[in-house]
Amino acid sequence: MLDKGFLTWPFFEPRHRALAAALDAWAAENLADIDHHDVDAACRTLVERLGEAGFLNLTAPGEDNEKLDVRSLALTRETLARHLGLADFAFAMQGLGAGPISLYGNAAQRAAWLPKTRAGAAIAAFALTEPASGSDVANIALSARRDGDAYVLDGEKTWISNGGIADLYVVFARTGEAPGARGLSAFIVEGSNPGLKIAERLEVIAPHPLARLAFENCRVPASALIGKPGEGFKIAMGTLDVFRTTVGAAALGFARRALAETAQRAAGRQLFGAPMAELQMVQGHLADMALDIDAAALLVYRAAWVKDMGAARVSREAAMAKLYATEAAQRVIDAAVQLHGGDGVRSGHPVETLYREIRALRIYEGASDVQKVIIARAVLSELEHSHG
Numbered sequence: 001m002l003d004k005g006f007l008t009w010p011f012f013e014p015r016h017r018a019l020a021a022a023l024d025a026w027a028a029e030n031l032a033d034i035d036h037h038d039v040d041a042a043c044r045t046l047v048e049r050l051g052e053a054g055f056l057n058l059t060a061p062g063e064d065n066e067k068l069d070v071r072s073l074a075l076t077r078e079t080l081a082r083h084l085g086l087a088d089f090a091f092a093m094q095g096l097g098a099g100p101i102s103l104y105g106n107a108a109q110r111a112a113w114l115p116k117t118r119a120g121a122a123i124a125a126f127a128l129t130e131p132a133s134g135s136d137v138a139n140i141a142l143s144a145r146r147d148g149d150a151y152v153l154d155g156e157k158t159w160i161s162n163g164g165i166a167d168l169y170v171v172f173a174r175t176g177e178a179p180g181a182r183g184l185s186a187f188i189v190e191g192s193n194p195g196l197k198i199a200e201r202l203e204v205i206a207p208h209p210l211a212r213l214a215f216e217n218c219r220v221p222a223s224a225l226i227g228k229p230g231e232g233f234k235i236a237m238g239t240l241d242v243f244r245t246t247v248g249a250a251a252l253g254f255a256r257r258a259l260a261e262t263a264q265r266a267a268g269r270q271l272f273g274a275p276m277a278e279l280q281m282v283q284g285h286l287a288d289m290a291l292d293i294d295a296a297a298l299l300v301y302r303a304a305w306v307k308d309m310g311a312a313r314v315s316r317e318a319a320m321a322k323l324y325a326t327e328a329a330q331r332v333i334d335a336a337v338q339l340h341g342g343d344g345v346r347s348g349h350p351v352e353t354l355y356r357e358i359r360a361l362r363i364y365e366g367a368s369d370v371q372k373v374i375i376a377r378a379v380l381s382e383l384e385h386s387h388g
């Protein structure tokens with residue numbers, strides 16, 4: 001049913017095709033019995049299963065891989081999203097949460113945490129956003145004050161995925177070396193730290209573990225600092241640079257599922273005495289959906305490929321991939337709901353679930369408007385260089 005022709009595109013190597021096939025088969029076998037009524041328990045089970053099956057090895061470098069392979073991350077997210085949004089979420093957060101450690105941590109930090117996040121024995125979270133600092137990351141207020149051999153964190157984080165179930169939080173805090181973005185640092189905070197409280201659990205349209213966190217006199221050893229004081233903004237942006245492309249990949253997986261459901265529906269449903277798929281306006285929708293999907297796929301795989309080929313930063317490519325793929329998936333899924341008629345808005349129908357799942361992807365890890373700002377800045381800086 002699903003067109004897998006994209007796996008022959010030149011972005012991929014045989015190992016990527018093998019991964020996509022193995023994961024697809026695994027997902028078909030291992031995700032059907034996940035109970036969504038308790039998202040915390042569901043996510044714990046998913047992390048455990050993905051860890052046992054070895055797929056979490058892709059989320060952080062270990063003995064088997066020296067660096068993150070963004071094409072593998074993208075294909076994994078795309079495939080899991082096509083099967084089950086929560087499975088994609090569980091996989092993605094292990095990568096994003098552990099990302100600052102795997103990309104910028106020292107040997108002791110990597111040895112302490114990465115074997116656990118890769119095995120599914122520790123759940124990871126990435127704590128950047130605050131009530132007054134979402135898109136405006138440089139405005140972070142949560143403070144980290146040096147006190148002898150420790151840092152003491154005070155303040156609040158919100159919209160933190162895996163908040164409430166994580167064993168490991170990477171927390172970005174103001175250490176004040178310089179104003180704004182240059183005065184931030186990144187810290188490892190264990191979920192069991194008595195100074196870290198779950199202030200509020202947040203409910204959203206596509207449920208997953210999410211919380212507002214309160215840090216009150218939260219002491220961490222100085223060895224919990226990732227990189228150097230003042231490098232927090234660089235660490236956050238460098239981590240997002242790798243993982244932002246994979247948000248586009250998840251959107252692509254949702255869109256592929258929506259098209260597959262819709263094509264099947266159009267072929268099977270009789271309307272006005274013939275299969276619905278014979279109506280040319282329906283064909284027009286199907287064509288637009290397929291076009292949006294291929295264009296999104298090209299941008300996502302391009303961004304992943306450029307990073308894997310050794311580019312230091314891929315801000316422009318990753319922004320394009322995330323922006324286009326998430327917006328395109330919203331269009332594709334909206335068309336899928338429309339073409340399913342009443343069934344499209346029926347609670348629990350796959351396209352209704354996709355309709356709820358896709359929305360937040362246009363907001364988190366940089367809203368669509370913010371991606372446009374990143375792309376425009378890149379265009380303008382190219383102009384400056386060409387004049388210089």
Ligand SMILES: Cc1cc2nc3c(=O)[nH]c(=O)nc-3n(C[C@H](O)[C@H](O)[C@H](O)COP(=O)(O)OP(=O)(O)OC[C@H]3O[C@@H](n4cnc5c(N)ncnc54)[C@H](O)[C@@H]3O)c2cc1C
Nearest residue numbers: 126127128129134135159160161360363364365366367369
């Ligand atoms: C489901 C979900 C999961 C999340 N998980 C995490 C997580 O694990 N860790 C974490 O740290 N954060 C997480 N977030 C937070 C997320 O990254 C922020 O919500 C996002 O960055 C937007 O910040 P904000 O909500 O404060 O909105 P604001 O910053 O107030 O922005 C609101 C809107 O203003 C517009 N806007 C913003 N900036 C600009 C601009 N420069 N130009 C034009 N328009 C602009 C955009 O449309 C944007 O959506 C999550 C959010 C959601 C919804």
